[in-house]
Amino acid sequence: MGDTIAAYKFTLNIIEARDSLESEKNKTLISKLEMQYQFDKKELELAIQRQRHNFFIVISLISLGFAVVVFLLLWTLQRIKSKNVVLEKKALEEKLEFKNKEFTIQVMALMKKNEMITSLTNRLIQVAEEAVKD
Numbered sequence: 001m002g003d004t005i006a007a008y009k010f011t012l013n014i015i016e017a018r019d020s021l022e023s024e025k026n027k028t029l030i031s032k033l034e035m036q037y038q039f040d041k042k043e044l045e046l047a048i049q050r051q052r053h054n055f056f057i058v059i060s061l062i063s064l065g066f067a068v069v070v071f072l073l074l075w076t077l078q079r080i081k082s083k084n085v086v087l088e089k090k091a092l093e094e095k096l097e098f099k100n101k102e103f104t105i106q107v108m109a110l111m112k113k114n115e116m117i118t119s120l121t122n123r124l125i126q127v128a129e130e131a132v133k134d
Helices: 002-133
Strands: none
Touching: none
């Protein structure tokens, strides 16, 4: 019976050792799985941060591009307005020059008429004086 008790105790020791070994393996596996979970969690957080950062960069670039397009449109509009002002000024100067030439021609015509009237008046005065003398 002594052998049976010893065998029983020995079996209990083997079972306890096997359970201890299994428990140790399970603890190692749980620890490994927890570490993998923490690693995956950190990787996911980093991926989300990178994605947010990239999204911010894309939005910034799109905004910058939009601002450049608006600036170019405003700049082009301003150049067109400047050219229109220059063209209008040139057209007004040409119109003024034409009016000045027209006015000068009219003044010269009036001067010729005035000379002719003066000449006719002088001639009439001469004729009148000659008629009075005769």
